[in-house]
Amino acid sequence: MTEPSYSTTELMALAAAREIRDGEIVFAGTGLPMLGGMLAKRRHAPDSTIVFEAGGVDPEMLHLPMSVGDSRTLVGAAQASGLFDVFTYLLQGGRIDVGFLGGGQIDRYGNLNSTAIGEYRRPAVRFPGSGGSADVAALSGRTVIIARHEKRRFPERVDYVTAPGWLEGGDSRERAGLRANGPSALVTTLGVIRYRPDSREPYLASYHPGHTAEDVQAETGFLLDLSEAVETEPPTAEDLDILRRVVDPEGIFLKK
Secondary structure: OOOOOOOHHHHHHHHHHHOOOOOOEEEEOOOHHHHHHHHHHHHOOOOOEEEEOOOEEOOOOOOOOOOOOOHHHHOOOOEEOOHHHHHHHHHHOOOOOEEEEOOOEEOOOOOEEOOEEOOOOOOOEEOOOOOOHHHHHHHOOEEEEEEOOOHHHOOOOOOOOOEOOOOOOOOHHHHOOOOOOOEEEEEEOOEEEEEOOOOOOEEEEEEOOOOOHHHHHHOOOOOOEOOOOEEOOOOOHHHHHHHHHHHOOOOOOOOO
């Protein structure tokens, strides 16, 4: 039987969806987090609740939103609120189980930089800034990071900590007074990286079909433990049907 063909974006959407458990409250941003959230609700987590930064809570998700502020995030929603309610009642109240994040740089311990490359006051590159990522990173039950896998994006240490991951590893996050957990997974264009429970050291959980564990390490600026790496399970025909026919039939993010 011929395996269905799929894109890296579709594989990443599936990997993101797998990080969502049924019944969880999910903070989803624009793009792949939306794809993953919608796929999860139709695949294995029908009772998960998707929350958008602009205030949409548990919409019917009949159509893929273009952004977190799209009016489609309010169709049939349980609540149509705003930034204040999402960041106070939900995030600060400890009600978000998993938050999706991204950044210009991601380091060994999952710290994110979306502020600047180089010296802060005279940077080589200035990014758009936090946009709420620091709150999501500090207050979600756990976070999942999604990123393009390039060595320049994965330094040993970020130039600026916009959003905290596991800080310096070990119990450093707890010692810093951050009550919630840090990143549980880093989903990239090459594989999925996870973190050891005690040391918070990164290890390669899986590499995507067509790549090897060594390929992932070659594009990573810090050392990964490759000893447990396996090939990422590819999408099934059913997964792809949900993504292409139900979640994003117009190819907004899947790019037909």
